[in-house]
Amino acid sequence: MPLDRIPGEDNLYIGSAFVVSQDKLLDSHNISHILSVLQYTNKEKADIAAQPHSRPRTRIFVDVDDVEEEDLLVHFPRIVRFIEFGLKSGNKEDADKDIEERKGAVYVHCAMGKSRSATAVIAYLMWKHPEKFRSAEAESDDSSAPRKGSQKYPPAVAEDALRRALALVREARPLVEPNPGFMRQLVMWWRMGCPADSPDAVERRPAYQRWLYEKDVEESTRIGRAPGRLWFGDEVEASKARDAAAAEDEIEEAEEEKPVKPGQNYQLRCKVCRRVLAGQNFVVPHEPPEIVEGHPPPAACNHHFVEPLSWMRPVLEEGALEGRLVCPNTRCNAQVGRYSWQGFKCTCRAWVCPAFSLQPSRVDRIMVNNAAADGANSNPYNIRSPPGQSKV
Template identity: 35%
Template sequence: MAMNQIKGHNIYVGGIFCLKNKAAMSRADISHVLSVLRLNPSEETFEGYEHYSIGVDDTDDDNLLEHFPAAIKFIQAGLDTGGGVLVHCAMGKSRSATICIAYLLHRQPGALTPQSALALVRETRPLCEPNDGFMEQLELYREMGCPDDVTEHPLYQRWLYRRDVEESVACGRAPELKSVRFEDEQPMRSQESTGQTVEIKCRKCRRKLATTPFIIPHEQEKQNSAKINPSADCAHVFLHPLTWMRPSLFPSEDASEPAAGATYGAHTDDAPLSGRLTCPNPGCGANIGKFAWQGMQCSCNHWVVPAIGLAKARVDIANKVNVAQGPRANPAIRLPPSMRTPESNDNGRGNL
């Protein structure tokens, strides 16, 4: 099939065979060619063009996301010269379309979604259809804000960590310690002040276990599954990996004996695929939850993968007021008499 121009842009999408149509390339004034496939034609094919190559396969698990910034920079450089840019893969269907969508998202990060950008590309090339993995990467790219550098972004690094976990679990093994991203060891991104922060403590010894940035909300995904029971309360609070969990997640790193309740893979030296979480307070050691790298089903029927959950029956969850926001930031907190207002009734508490 011939190459097709994206509406409103001097960018063309095509398959590998359009490279042989020099007449069409000349009419389109192509000056830059971006190849998105593992096997490239000989360099002689690209004589007279600026050429950039990205070696990926059209599979769900190939990482095309890491190449978005360089590809976008190359496309923009071509457009800035006044020439046309051809983005091609084998068929002009998945990989090349993904790169073009990434470019459109980068140019209009607030106006387009991967789906709307795909619809724009399909107006002139209806066969375009990125695979599911690439669409997921485009959605992540949009969620990141379409940055010029993706590799240092926390969301990208978290995505890589989850991929490592999935690959390990697929082999029946827990991930290696070096591949696990402990969120409390990462630089914290600035967050909007909402006036309150969730704080989770061990019910037995009051040791603080986690706060808002480390909690994984999964309620937002309930709409995607007909099996979700909206009336069921979640029995666990799911967290990102934190440093205090290391003795439970990787007992061989801290002790000669495996942790109680741990389920191991086929290799005796493996970390457990699942097991208990214990309070990090040496004087407590209470059983406060469980983990399962292969995932587990919450009581609301939603699957969380990987799953590191604190049992709500074993912890206390409270909202901590941001003093800068004033005492009304969280009416569920009991206020001292000097800070109470007429609206704060019920013995000094707000509406619970």
């Protein structure tokens, strides 16, 4: 029942649950703090606290199962702060020992020391030593120099960082293998900039909120019901705009960024009243299936798929799986499209799920300058443009 030490200067160990009851083994490695990343019942925790030990140790529990759907990401700030505290605080009761023996030592475990504990250790390493895992792509760009809580990396860099961190942990414990769900969460953690400045640092990130929404949509549609959680992309944008200081540090996933060249931005507006329904940054791209020889080519797209937006709230809160989308202008109420949480197929044969479609026959695609698209509506009174003029 070994304790495997992570390579580096810190006394950070990883292993299984079988070790935590072996006081002599823990003492031999000067373990001062224990992080248990697995499900314990309240009775089991009480029994653990009542057991006599050869020396006091600080221990916390992160109650999660080893399944892909489990949300371990939300616990990362607490995990990395505890490990850092344990490594720095040391064994203060051992004042008679030399400096090396008084250094803190943290043991991280799950059931088998394979998935959950490995995920926790990797999350810590990525937060503590980002410079070790940056790829050559990031190192070649001075602007991407790491800064805890705010660095941003492209998807390829994030995945490469995870591979490097995983390889380092496997040097200590070759059997470690975080489940695929935890691997995706570690990629998100890196792209967010490993935020751990507060216990709710991850919860406040739009990328995390969107991920929760997508999880809820997937789970809900699987059982044939509308999701209980609603997420609106434009509300996130509005919140960031209201707080410029927070927006400066707000990190979104790289693939969510949709840079638009000057003069190429557009809005989707109701044909009847000219109400702006969606900007280009909220349009969901989709790709038609590949052309198969002997089959007719896909038809042109007859849908503008968009993210769920706040003006859809009244109809979505009704809890139906599908329905119509109407213009939010109460003086108009024209039907502008339809939605389905379970998705549907575009005329180009691409499947989109969930699907929020604005129909080209009911909305206009209006070219606008970037200032009008990013800021307030340049036509606040919804005055219809003269015939033949599409620019606002």
